[in-house]
Amino acid sequence: MQRLLSLEMVRVTEAAAIAAAQWTGRGMKNEADDAATTAMRSMFKNVPIHGKVVIGEGEMDEAPMLYIGEEVGNGEGEAIDIAVDPVEGTELVAKGLNGALAVMAIAERGQLLHAPDMYMEKLACGPALAGLLSLDDPLELTLQKAAFGLGKKRSELTVSILDRERHAKHFRILRDAGVRIRLLNAGDVAGAMAPSFPESGVDLYIGSGGAPEGVLAAAALTCLRGEIQGRLMPMNEEELNRCYAMNIMNPHEMLTMERMVGKGDVIFAATGITQGDFVGGVKFLAGDQAETHSIVMRAETRTIRYLRSIHYMPSKPQLDAYLGQVI
Structure with a gap:
């Protein structure tokens, strides 16, 4: 893929982040998501x-914009697969909490796993x-391996996990092991x-979350030299059939990085909507300006770029329709 696409991707996530940020703290997650999308x-x-x-x-029947299978771009360049999450953390935006992002990843056609919308x-x-490490190992063994690999005591590990009732068993094991837990909203x-960011203070991320988000994370970690392993969790026959329809014939296989994002080049971009661990959030400044903080990474070169951008909003006509709606 052309490296110049990196900047094009950041322009897309910046626009989504600015549009969503106007809804920060207003308790209206759907409006934020619609604006970003x-x-x-x-x-x-x-x-x-x-x-x-x-x-x-x-x-397509449930998402009028950026639906699975939608063709985007001006049609003049490379054939590209695109994974997007216009607002990763809609509840975070609605409540004015840290950590919301606008994210996307691109790869050559046929490279990204078509992950069904399930856990x-x-x-x-x-x-x-x-x-x-291995997802097949019991959590207790994973903690032992992680502590050994990092040269730490288990009590010195910090494990991040979504704060959900479905993780009750994980919480018990983590607390019995004496590790520090960072709960995510x-x-x-x-x-x-x-x-993959030492400044975060986190050693492991565990638990269940969205499968599409797993592919986006795999794209990012391919660039960061980290690792994610996943396994789909179909809950019923309908979800099993969705796996088969997306050519996942063994829904319970362990999904490696290669399975999720392939061996080729991947570009990942994210712009902060609210303040996060590794990128700042959108700030609306005086003089019709907005400040954004983004990260863009490329797997082929392992280059990681941080961008701070100042946008003069009157020169952004493509955003006029989405800004100023919150009155």
């Missing part, structure tokens, strides 16, 4: 790709533990990325 779709019109959404806001069991770690992609 519409802005992201509008920005795609000028991107020189022949893009196809493989992970988006849902199926996925996950285990994510940073570069120091990549290749040492939301933010599945950022949670999986955190162990």
